[in-house]
Amino acid sequence: MVGTYNPILVVFSLLVAILASYTALDMAGRLATARGRGLYGWMAGGALAMGLGIWSMHFIAMLAFHLPIPVGYDLAITLYSMAASIGASAYALWLASRPHLPLPRLVAGAVLMGSGIAAMHYLGMAAMRMQPGIDYDPLWFAASILVAIGASGAALWIALWLRRESRHTRLLRLAASLVMGLAIVGMHYTGMAAATFPAGSICAAVIDGGLETRWLAVLVIVATVAIIGITLVASLFDRRLHHRTGHLADSLARANQELVEASLHDPLTRLPNRMLLQDRIEQAIENAHRHGTSVAVLFCDLDGFKLVNDAYGHQFGDRLLARVAERVRGLLRPQDTLARLGGDEFVAVLGVESTDDAVVVAERVTAAVAEPLLIDGAELQLSASLGIALYPDDATSERELMAHADAAMHHTKQSGRNGYTFFTPAMQASTSRRLRLLQDLRRAIARDELLLHYQPKFPASGKPVIGAEALLRWQHPELGLLGPDTFIPIAERSGLILAIGDWVLDRACAQLRAWHDAGHPGWSMAVNLSPLQFASPALVETVRETLRRHALDPAHLTLEVTETTAMKDVEDSLQRLNTLTAMGVKIAIDDFGTGYSSLLYLKRMPASELKIDRAFVRDLEHNPEDAAIVSSIVALGRSLQLQVVAEGVETEAQRAFLDQLGCDLLQGYHLGRPMDAETFLHRAG
Structure with missing residues (x-):
């Protein structure tokens, strides 16, 4: 008994196979990035969509095959074949979700998956319950199983390959789906070529009230297209959600990085600010302690900047500060730190072998600041007052180094400016006095120590x-009556x-x-x-x-x-x-x-x-x-x-x-x- 094929349904079976293949590859890519419950959800949905796609391709191809007798299908055996297809698909997706798939596991997976697809095909053929039974040519039968295994191996390999490929993913997935669809259809029609229907055969499934082909056709087509379509739409929305989420995560990461940078750097000069400077000094002290070297902290204040700022305005002054910062930073090594504390105050942190190293840098800084600057057609010339404190000679902590360098800088200011001074213990009295006045000033209002003269x-x-x-005075409990010149500058700075x-x-x-x-x-x-x-x-x-x-x-x-x-x-x-x-x-x-x-x-x-x-x-x-x-x-x-x-x-x-x-x-x-x-x-x- 010879059968014939409906070419329209043959083409439709190929399209369903390609669509099922595309869905399978899309699910494999989704599983590679899914975690937790999402992984199992996508695996279950993907196995259902892929299995039903392959199974429906098989039955559409069966519907395309016409025998000169009425044909039907046993419902239970048909469902068994569907289960075999879904099971094989689930196993394939599980393999594709593994981070690594060595060759032995790939071969074993191809054999098991191909066997499942072959079982689906031949169970579907058995659902016709032909009497006498269908005869299968051994060579064509073996060829169909090999094609199923080969198609499964190719599918797994393509899924892994696409997971590593980051460019033109959609186009490559479409081309791979075409190859996989042809392989799956090839397996089916190879299996059909192996089948021979003896003359006088009848379909027992029709006699026993099995599913008629027209109702099976409607069921298969509607259910398959619906499930695959829903799966692809869900995948599309999920991909867009992941894309937007990823874009949002990248934006948040960039914003967070910018906030961190902003919190640690001066917005005008992009130099480290006081917070980052403190950390850099502590790191320099730790490194010097390990290697037996020294650290020099140079506290720099620009002489005459206030006059320039008042004369030309803040925007002009900001450009001047940026130019000075750029000039001084170019004098330092990459491992050194230059920070801006605010206003016209800068601090340099250097790892040094001896005092001479700090002297060389200090002289370079004062000379560089003294060079004329041309800004907006105005030629300006500043000078710098520097104070230098050394670890471990002058201090052993970040706070002490900064305080001593600041004291040395003020000594330079009082001595005529435009130069540098190393900290000496004699300066500590002045520093301690300012710190003490600041601490006492914080409590002066509460203690009713401030008073007004008129x-x-x-x-x-x-x-x-x-x-x-009204003129402010401070009746200090130990130092007596203090004029504003003594404590107002401290109050303004604090x-x-x-x-x-x-x-x-x-x-x-x-x-x-x-x-x-x-x-x-x-x-x-x-x-x-x-x-x-x-x-x-x-x-x-x-x-x-x-x-x-x-x-x-x-x-x-x-x-x-x-x-x-x-x-x-x-x-x-x-x-x-x-x-x-x-x-x-x-x-x-x-x-x-x-x-x-x-x-x-x-x-x-x-x-x-x-x-x-x-x-x-x-x-x-x-x-x-x-x-x-x-x-x-x-x-x-x-x-x-x-x-x-x-x-x-x-x-x-x-x-x-x-x-x-x-x-x-x-x-x-x-x-x-x-x-x-x-x-x-x-x-x-």
Whole structure:
């Protein structure tokens, strides 16, 4: 009995085989990256999709085969063949998920998988229950099994190969699916070529009520396409999810790395910051201890940078710092560290064999900084003050090395700048004193050790007093009464100046309220603002709340801002000053003439006073240049309708001269020294 084939279904069986192969390879790739429960889920879904694909290819091919008798299939045996296909697929995917697949295991896997596929095919043939039974040609039968084993081996090898290939994965997988599909179809039709149906055979499955071919066709096609399609769609979404997750993970990793870099490096110069510097010094100390060598810490401060920053602005100053950092970094070895602490302070950490090594580097740094720099057409020349401390000669810890190098740097500053100084024990007293003052200053407010003295302000023509300027003093329990020059720089460097400034403002306003209540409602109070306090976002609200708390008319409060501070960030300063003057507070530009004010900006400043710095008043009688400067400032103040205040008046001749020039208000020891509130009220009242 001779059978025939429907060519359309033959082609369709090939397409299903290719689709099943593509699904199998996609699942194999998915299993290579899956972990935990996801691995077993993809393996179960992949085995079902792949097994049903191969099984459906077989039955579609069987449906394409027509015998001149009615044909049906036994349901139980058909399900057995499906189980064999799914089992073989599960085993294949399990092998493909292994990290390594040596040749013996590959061969054994191909044999078992091929045997499973062959069992599926011949069980499917047995589901027809032909009587008499189907005759199989031994050679073709053996060939079909070998083809099944060969196709299985090729499938496993291709799956492993694609897992290692990172480029053109989708195109290669499609080509591999075509090869695998042809191999699987080849096995089926080789097995069919081995089958001979004797004349007069009947299909017992039809007689016993087995599945009819048309219903089996619908079941196989719909179920197979649905399962394979769902699996591929799930795989596609999973791939996109993995891609997005991977992209997000990479982005987070990059962001985390950038955050780590940002937390350890100065944003302007990209040099290590204080935190990373501490770690580098500790590593250098440990390495020097192991090898019996030394470590040199060079603390560098740029001389004159503040003047450049004030004159040309912060952006210009930032470019200058970056250029200096680049120049100094080029002098050091790769194993050395150059860090920026902030502002114009840099620290270099060197591994050295002797003191001479540190001397060579220090001289190179001072020479490099002293070389002119051309920025935006402006040629600038700075100098550097360096302090050097050595491990283990001067200190044995990171903290001590930094403190001693800082002390040596300050000694260089005091000795004329533009050079370097090695730390000596004599400097430790100064360092210890600063550290002690800082520690004591942190507790000074709580211990009520700070106090205010008040210096009277007079009209240039004479008395009576019109107000006072609040001046800060510190009644140290052991060192006695300290002036601001002793501790204000420490407070500014440590940030304590913000809390101290708020305390001064509150106490000064409280005292002014007391004087008003004592019968002097016309008196005013002047309070100096530090640069940090002026730049604080909380300043305006602090002033408003302080005035409200003490029930003061804002017009009786004058806030003094140095010319340099006001010009630091002009637009921001103007906005803050306009807000304060809108409240009614008066603004005085302090130390006028010592900075680099632009007349254009000064005209926009909502100030009510210009204060002439005492440096111009000191030699006023004997120095024509100072007299000319003071005269010019007075004329400028009058043209801008500002009161002009001269401070530092120490002689009657100075008072008379300033009165003649046209100054409005005067301060100085000749008129009245700073005094406590009770004495001020007694003398001025």
